[in-house]
Amino acid sequence: MSSKIKNTTGPAAPKGEVWVWFTSLGLVLGLSMVLVLFGLILFRGLSYFWPAPVTQIELREDSESALRGMTTFAGVLAKTQQRTERVLAETEEELDEEDAGALEMIPQTFTELHLFIGNRDAYGQSFRYFREDDIVARFYPDNIIRAERRSEGDGIFYPLRLQLDDGTEFDVSDEGFEAALRRVVREARSRRSEINRIERREIGRINLEINDIDLERRYLQRQEALTDSQERWLERLGERLQALQEDFAVHEAEANELRRENQANVLFFERSDGGQGRIAIGDLFRYYYPNQLGFFDRIGVFSIRFWEFVSGYPRDANMSGGIFPAIFGTFVMTLIMSVAVTPFGVIAAIYLREYAKQGPVVRSVRIAVNNLAGVPSIVFGVFGLGFFVYLMGGSIDALFFPRAAEMGTPTFGTGGILWAGLTLALLNLPVVIVATEESVSAVPRGVREGSLACGASKWQTMQRLVIPASLPGILTGMILAMARGAGEVAPLMLVGVVALAPNLPIDGNFPFIHLERKFMHLGFHIYDVGFQSPDSEAAIPTVFATTLVLIGLIVLLNLSAILLRNHIRKRHLGSAF
Amino acid sequence: MTQNRDNPTEISPPGGQQKTPIGQQKLHVEQQPLGDRGNFNADYISFRDYSFYYGATQVLFDINLALPERQVTALIGPSGCGKSTLLRNINRMNDLIDGVRHTGDLLIDGESVYNPYLEVISLRKRIGMVFQKSNPFPKSIYENVIYGLRVAGRRRKSVLDEAVESSLRRAALWDEVKDRLHESAFSLSGGQMQRLCIARAIANNPEIILMDEPCSALDPVATGKIEDLIHELKNDYTIVIVTHNMQQAARVSDRTAFFYLGKLIEYGETERIFMNPENSQTEAYVSGRFG
Ligand SMILES: Nc1ncnc2c1ncn2[C@@H]1O[C@H](COP(=O)(O)OP(=O)(O)OP(=O)(O)O)[C@@H](O)[C@H]1O
Ligand SMILES: [Mg+2]
Numbered sequence: 012m013s014s015k016i017k018n019t020t021g022p023a024a025p026k027g028e029v030w031v032w033f034t035s036l037g038l039v040l041g042l043s044m045v046l047v048l049f050g051l052i053l054f055r056g057l058s059y060f061w062p063a064p065v066t067q068i069e070l071r072e073d074s075e076s077a078l079r080g081m082t083t084f085a086g087v088l089a090k091t092q093q094r095t096e097r098v099l100a101e102t103e104e105e106l107d108e109e110d111a112g113a114l115e116m117i118p119q120t121f122t123e124l125h126l127f128i129g130n131r132d133a134y135g136q137s138f139r140y141f142r143e144d145d146i147v148a149r150f151y152p153d154n155i156i157r158a159e160r161r162s163e164g165d166g167i168f169y170p171l172r173l174q175l176d177d178g179t180e181f182d183v184s185d186e187g188f189e190a191a192l193r194r195v196v197r198e199a200r201s202r203r204s205e206i207n208r209i210e211r212r213e214i215g216r217i218n219l220e221i222n223d224i225d226l227e228r229r230y231l232q233r234q235e236a237l238t239d240s241q242e243r244w245l246e247r248l249g250e251r252l253q254a255l256q257e258d259f260a261v262h263e264a265e266a267n268e269l270r271r272e273n274q275a276n277v278l279f280f281e282r283s284d285g286g287q288g289r290i291a292i293g294d295l296f297r298y299y300y301p302n303q304l305g306f307f308d309r310i311g312v313f314s315i316r317f318w319e320f321v322s323g324y325p326r327d328a329n330m331s332g333g334i335f336p337a338i339f340g341t342f343v344m345t346l347i348m349s350v351a352v353t354p355f356g357v358i359a360a361i362y363l364r365e366y367a368k369q370g371p372v373v374r375s376v377r378i379a380v381n382n383l384a385g386v387p388s389i390v391f392g393v394f395g396l397g398f399f400v401y402l403m404g405g406s407i408d409a410l411f412f413p414r415a416a417e418m419g420t421p422t423f424g425t426g427g428i429l430w431a432g433l434t435l436a437l438l439n440l441p442v443v444i445v446a447t448e449e450s451v452s453a454v455p456r457g458v459r460e461g462s463l464a465c466g467a468s469k470w471q472t473m474q475r476l477v478i479p480a481s482l483p484g485i486l487t488g489m490i491l492a493m494a495r496g497a498g499e500v501a502p503l504m505l506v507g508v509v510a511l512a513p514n515l516p517i518d519g520n521f522p523f524i525h526l527e528r529k530f531m532h533l534g535f536h537i538y539d540v541g542f543q544s545p546d547s548e549a550a551i552p553t554v555f556a557t558t559l560v561l562i563g564l565i566v567l568l569n570l571s572a573i574l575l576r577n578h579i580r581k582r583h584l585g586s587a588f
Numbered sequence: 589m590t591q592n593r594d595n596p597t598e599i600s601p602p603g604g605q606q607k608t609p610i611g612q613q614k615l616h617v618e619q620q621p622l623g624d625r626g627n628f629n630a631d632y633i634s635f636r637d638y639s640f641y642y643g644a645t646q647v648l649f650d651i652n653l654a655l656p657e658r659q660v661t662a663l664i665g666p667s668g669c670g671k672s673t674l675l676r677n678i679n680r681m682n683d684l685i686d687g688v689r690h691t692g693d694l695l696i697d698g699e700s701v702y703n704p705y706l707e708v709i710s711l712r713k714r715i716g717m718v719f720q721k722s723n724p725f726p727k728s729i730y731e732n733v734i735y736g737l738r739v740a741g742r743r744r745k746s747v748l749d750e751a752v753e754s755s756l757r758r759a760a761l762w763d764e765v766k767d768r769l770h771e772s773a774f775s776l777s778g779g780q781m782q783r784l785c786i787a788r789a790i791a792n793n794p795e796i797i798l799m800d801e802p803c804s805a806l807d808p809v810a811t812g813k814i815e816d817l818i819h820e821l822k823n824d825y826t827i828v829i830v831t832h833n834m835q836q837a838a839r840v841s842d843r844t845a846f847f848y849l850g851k852l853i854e855y856g857e858t859e860r861i862f863m864n865p866e867n868s869q870t871e872a873y874v875s876g877r878f879g
Binding site for chain 1: 679681684686709710712713715716717719721723724725726735736738739740785788789792
């Protein structure tokens with residue numbers, strides 16, 4: 012002992028201090044990676060909604076960047092980049108074919124502009140690279156329009172004239188042009204929402220009933236012999252179907268009339284490349300002059316676009332429009348998952364920790380539960396498909412919807428939001444169990460003994476003291492489960508997520524909550540838009556925007572759970588657990 | 589003395605007696621009237637040849653001890669001698685620990701606490717307990733006091749209010765907390781918390797109160813208050829208190845039992861134990877010369 016002390020010369024440097032530096036380095040690294048990722052998503056996601064100015068470029072006649080002879084383009088600058096490409100040396104024509112190996116490749120660096128040129132109907136693509144040295148002129152045209160259209164993405168063009176269904180025409184140079192255009196676009200919007208209302212409410216309701224009756228009729232017709240009452244019933248069904256179909260036709264006609272009216276007004280335009288075209292005002296969802304907007308106008312357009320994105324329905328094969336059904340589906344599924352996983356997890360954890368006799372069995376159960384967290388999520392998807400969808404759903408169908416199942420249109424026996432929620436609940440069970448066990452075991456012994464000494468039973472102690480005291484910990488587990496569950500995609504693909512769901516899982520049609528329905532999900536939407544769409548380049552901004560919304564939703568869900576937890580903690584003021 | 593500690597077998601049995609066969613051993617029952625408070629059962633809590641084991645380790649050895657009703661009995665002895673174990677067996681708190689076992693019997697008012705027909709919950713309702721470390725529940729002061737009543741299913745607000753006030757008054761806490769009954773119990777000071785735990789123990793209207801070093805974490809003022817309280821309470825309750833503080837034992841108790849290494853060494857009137865102990869170890873311990 013003393014010899015050790017003697018050996019130390021000078022002030023003793025505490026051993027191991029260097030590891031502190033490593034830990035902080037790790038923290039800084041991890042944190043900066045998260046921040047960079049989050050910043051990227053935030054920036055790219057928000058710029059999707061920003062009405063950036065449109066620039067017009069003119070190319071050299073013989074340039075490589077020209078597209079089918081077109082040399083003038085207008086678009087939004089997405090990025091400028093340097094690119095090095097190996098190009099063939101000048102001598103290539105002089106060489107023989109056999110000497111191909113001897114061809115000389117020399118690297119050449121040039122600058123490229125990446126433009127969003129829109130007009131996918133005319134150009135076949137929404138984004139295009141232009142080499143800077145091909146560009147001879149570049150400017151910001153004042154009167155160019157950026158138009159959000161029903162399909163084919165945005166259009167970027169110069170308006171020419173507006174033709175109204177009453178025969179009047181406004182040339183772009185006429186004084187009344189702008190007012191008239193604004194008016195007809197507004198009218199078209201209200202007609203569209205009326206059409207939506209008719210289709211979603213009236214026609215949707217009628218369709219549901221027609222489907223039910225149709226199913227029953229087909230079922231009855233397949234029976235070999237019908238009793239008298241069944242015959243009469245069949246007849247009544249036929250009458251009802253007839254009435255419904257007439258009703259349907261009336262609403263359909265109403266909608267078609269509105270659609271026709273929406274096609275009557277037409278805007279003629281010219282693209283920057285000189286090509287001309289026309290668009291029905293009903294297909295023109297919004298337009299603005301991107302180069303005339305002041306900063307606050309841009310904020311206005313930004314907000315409206317953002318709001319429509321989160322509140323609107325998708326269109327054009329999910330490429331544009333809003334993602335409300337996906338947000339709603341994610342939200343409802345996460346809710347189902349939390350509601351399912353929390354009681355199960357808590358009960359399991361309390362049994363494991365408090366009631367089960369601690370021994371090798373409980374220990375191995377605990378290990379198994381912990382390892383469950385490491386099983387790939389797709390395996391849970393397969394299990395969910397086999398157990399929930401086929402076994403449980405199939406049994407429910409056999410018991411309650413035997414006709415539909417027999418006719419090949421299963422109700423619960425196919426993927427749906429309930430099964431997806433339960434599958435994810437299973438996936439997250441270990442998270443909740445572990446968190447609950449920890450917090451239950453953190454409740455001090457003194458509190459339990461105090462309660463028992465007061466004559467409380469073990470269950471009363473659990474219910475009145477231990478569970479309330481471990482609620483914050485249980486909520487922490489739920490928060491972790493929600494964050495993981497809301498972001499999970501792979502298992503959902505097997506148990507009920509779809510790229511485009513016709514109906515929301517909760518709507519105004521009886522019985523209002525349709526947990527058997529297929530649903531849309533933000534994570535799957537990202538996959539579908541980003542990797543399954545024909546124009547993947549045009550999908551990138553949408554992917555970022557959707558990712559931003561997904562992260563925002565998770566943050567929101569977590570924040571509310573955290574607030575709830577803090578509220579509970581405050582009630583147990585000063586408690587150490 | 590240190591020699592004795594290292595070698596427990598050298599300790600002579602209490603009162604210089606030689607070991608008597610089980611069953612014939614005389615209980616430490618003294619048949620005197622209990623002062624001016626009338627005659628009470630002198631054999632109220634009764635350990636009979638009681639031994640106790642944690643797994644394979646025996647921590648109590650053939651205890652024969654009779655605690656009188658409505659008196660204060662102090663359990664003293666060096667750390668680890670089994671005082672808490674003995675105390676916690678009275679309301680069967682040690683049942684919670686895996687692998688415990690006992691031989692002999694423990695009777696309260698003539699009835700064995702191990703009677704299989706006796707529910708442990710009803711037993712505990714008759715016995716209040718105050719722990720060394722105050723353990724208020726994470727609830728309001730009010731809810732803390734009536735916890736025992738709530739779990740017993742009492743709901744009438746008038747009954748609960750009445751119980752809160754009388755228990756807090758008896759615990760000498762009422763004046764300090766009457767305006768903040770619905771605040772968290774954690775907002776109290778350490779001494780107040782301990783008195784709250786006492787109030788909680790008496791709110792159930794028990795027959796016995798067990799106290800395991802109730803003042804070990806308190807300052808002299810708070811300790812004084814609790815000692816006064818014990819004096820007050822012994823009119824109605826049988827109190828068993830474990831303490832390391834000899835002055836405290838002398839001040840508050842009517843009788844004192846001295847334990848050493850799991851054995852009862854000497855038991856009797858507190859005055860006699862402190863003034864005129866029969867056993868040399870007892871003498872050494874109470875005079876502070878032990879070890
Ligand atoms: N849960 C337990 N499991 C095993 N042994 C225990 C347990 N609790 C106590 N013991 C042992 O039993 C013996 C008596 O412990 P006990 O707590 O009764 O002592 P004590 O007299 O209260 O001591 P102190 O004055 O320090 O509180 C000790 O040797 C202790 O190690
Ligand atoms: Mg003790």
